[in-house]
Structure formats: C-alpha cells, structure tokens
Amino acid sequence: MQTRLRNFLVAVLALAGHLALSTPAAAATTDPLPSWREGPARQAIVKFVQTATDKASAGFVPPAERIATFDNDGTLWTEHPMYTQLAFALDRIRELAPQHPEWKTQQPFKAVLGNDLEALAAAGEKGLLELVMASHAGMSTAEFEAIVSDWFKTARHPRFKKPYT
Numbered sequence: 001m002q003t004r005l006r007n008f009l010v011a012v013l014a015l016a017g018h019l020a021l022s023t024p025a026a027a028a029t030t031d032p033l034p035s036w037r038e039g040p041a042r043q044a045i046v047k048f049v050q051t052a053t054d055k056a057s058a059g060f061v062p063p064a065e066r067i068a069t070f071d072n073d074g075t076l077w078t079e080h081p082m083y084t085q086l087a088f089a090l091d092r093i094r095e096l097a098p099q100h101p102e103w104k105t106q107q108p109f110k111a112v113l114g115n116d117l118e119a120l121a122a123a124g125e126k127g128l129l130e131l132v133m134a135s136h137a138g139m140s141t142a143e144f145e146a147i148v149s150d151w152f153k154t155a156r157h158p159r160f161k162k163p164y165t
Contacts, residue, residue, distance in 0.1 A: 032046065032049075033045065033046070052066070078157055078159075078160070078164070080159070081158060081159060084164050085132075086128070086131075087155065087157075087158070087164075088135070088148065088151055088155070089128075089131045089132050089135040089136070090112050090131070091151060091155065092135035092136075092147070092151070093109060093112045093113070093131055093134060093135055094112065094113065096134070096135065097109070097113055100134075107119065107123055107127065108120055108123035108127035108128070108130055108131055109130075109131070109134070111123060111127075112131065152164060152165055
C-alpha cells in the first residue's frame with residue numbers, strides 16, 4: 001500500500017506541475033500522464049489535480065498552500081542498485097585501500113575490495129556504518145566537499161552508465 005500511495009503522490013505532483021505550466025488549450029490536447037494506463041488510479045489522479053487547480057472548483061487549493069513532500073524513494077535520485085551515498089563510500093574505500101592493507105582481510109572492507117556484494121549485505125547496518133565512518137571521517141567539511149565534487153566528475157551509475165548528476 002505504501003508503494004501505491006507513493007506512486008499516486010508522485011503522479012499527482014507531476015500532473016499538477018504539468019497543468020500549472022500548461023495553458024488550458026495545451027492541457028486539453030496533451031496527455032499529462034502518457035506512461036500511465038487508463039484505469040481508476042489514473043482517473044483519480046487527473047480528477048484530483050484538475051479539481052485542486054481549477055479556481056472555480058470547491059476543491060481549489062491556492063498555489064501558496066500546495067505542499068509537496070518527497071522522501072528518499074527514488075523520485076529525485078536513483079536508489080537501485082544502491083544509494084548514491086553508498087556508491088561514493090564504496091569507491092572511497094577502494095581509493096583509500098592502499099593506505100589500509102588490513103582491509104584486505106577485514107570485513108566489511110574485504111567485501112568491498114573483492115566486489116562481494118553478498119558478504120557486504122551480510123555485514124548489515126553495522127558494516128555499512130563502518131564503511132561510512134572510514135570513508136567520510138577524518139577530514140574537514142571543505143575537504144569532504146572537494147572529494148565528493150571530484151568523485152561526481154567521474155562517477156557513473158552502474159546500471160545507466162550516466163553521471164549521477
């Protein structure tokens with residue numbers, strides 16, 4: 001149910017943006033949800049947005065009162081196969097590995113260096129926190145910002161082969 005609600009809200013926001021930026025004539029001739037199949041959910045979204053954006057409607061919501069909330073659900077950034085922050089941490093561990101020969105035999109670092117995602121998953125939250133601490137600590141905010149900025153210049157999403165930006 002949570003996924004359905006999230007998808008509904010994302011579609012509502014997309015449609016609201018489309019309608020807000022379209023002229024009435026353009027909105028009538030352009031499909032606001034071209035990737036959605038006809039059905040009750042699609043109809044409910046379209047009706048809700050039309051009602052909320054129609055000044056003559058009892059359900060009109062003034063633009064200043066329209067609030068959109070996004071959470072970390074992939075609507076604004078990729079989360080599969082992993083969050084961008086984790087991809088950074090893994091790359092950073094690989095970069096720092098020559099300074100830490102003990103990582104070759106110490107989990108969860110050994111899993112990262114061996115590209116063993118199964119062992120990495122088995123390390124759980126504790127293991128991920130160790131990786132984040134090792135990859136994010138021991139530097140100033142400015143140093144961290146520079147390292148991340150440099151990483152973003154070359155890092156590519158493993159599935160899409162595109163820059164994260």
